[in-house]
Amino acid sequence: MNRNTLIRPLQVAAGLLATASVFAQADTDPARDPTKTEVWTPVPAVVSTPQGGAPSDAIVLFDGKDVAAWESELGGRVPWRVADGALTVVPGSKGIRTRQRFCDIQLHVEWRTPTDTKGFDGQNRGNSGIFLQELYELQVLDSYNNPTYANGQAGSIYKQAMPRVNASRAPGQWQAYDIVWRAPRFSAGGGLTSPARITVLHNGVLVQDDTVISGRTEYIGAPSYAPHGCAPLYLQEHDSRVSYRNIWVREL
Template sequence: MTRPLLMAACLLAAAPAFAQSSGDPARDPTRTEVWTHVPAVVATPVGGAPSDAIVLFDGKDTSAWESEQGGRVPWTVADGAMTVVPGSKGIRTTQKFCDIQLHVEWRTPTQTQGFDGQHRGNSGIFLQEVYELQVLDSYNNPTYPNGQAASLYKQAIPLVNASRAPGQWQAYDIIWKAPRFSAGGGLTSPARITVLHNGVLVQDDTVLSGKTEYIGAPSYPVHGCAPIYLQEHDSKVSYRNIWVRAL
């Protein structure tokens, strides 16, 4: 490079600094730097819960749960998993939640002979006890789409079917925004949910029309924060590695 060209390049490179030192506010990068409200540090170990999460089930301890009727959890715990006992009852957290980030891993039984549709690996994750995210073996198992795995039961069909074969562990990562009600009991903001099924987006900021109903149209009961509920639906569905973060 010739000396004149080298000098020109140096002058261009120095232009921003020159503009700042010359007092030109439009060229001052510090005007758009925000140094307050520094985010808290959250450790994220590989395969583990974030450091600010509440661990609801670590493979052994069920103390964060109770039977839906109260009392001890009626399901079996073995090999790092908690498995539904058909004919028992569902379980719910002893703690109540509103807006949350929730991670749940689940597995449907390998024995599928004689079972199909809603009778194959059926369970459910209920947010605030009344809004169901469906758990079902939806691998080569046709059923009504608003009742398959990752549906908001009878309300919202998942964007895709990301199901793995029965017997394989699957995961839901859920962002839940609770509904809001006025002092007079009117709905001011509906519930919303985003779900990743095995890392794939299946519910994208989906708005719920109300609580889950098996028959009839959904509607909103007035309520506050409430437990997370896992359904017993006559199938040996297993759960593990459950944690939650309040938002």
């Protein structure tokens, strides 16, 4: 018999014995117990996610028909038009806000800019906005082949942070924002202890990645903070027939 032919099975047998020894040690050595790194409680709550619908633990703010969750920014009934499953801005009316106040949230909003773009460009084309806590604006705009300043286009934190990319669809097509919002924190004395932060996916594309908010949205001048608590979501009326649908929120 060839010597190498004999040595090879012996090497395999030795390897098997070594492996068995390792497993045996794992069974008897508490420091090598895999259950030491297993966490069983608390058990995460079960949330069902129907295709195209809101998660089971979400607060539905607009389902295509009911606007009971909203009011005019002046108080009273919603001045916008509800038809064909959409809530559409009436130019010359006022913005609307939720009756409920929110702090940290996950927010889903679908929106559509009008197709009649003739004579309109820049900030005058399909302009609206989603204001978190009524103070911090995520811009809604028709940014499809529509140049404007980068920190004012769709997906921007208005006048603060431009989007990473332009993920806009053509006017008349439904678009979606999926937002994670972390509210700012203030000390008992009113000082800022942590700024607001936002993550936004526009049509499934990441456009804001845990962006730090510098303060409330300002059209002129630098943003700044003043202490506040939880506050409504606000949808802006900006002289354009922008439509919204399928709006829901999860408190975090």
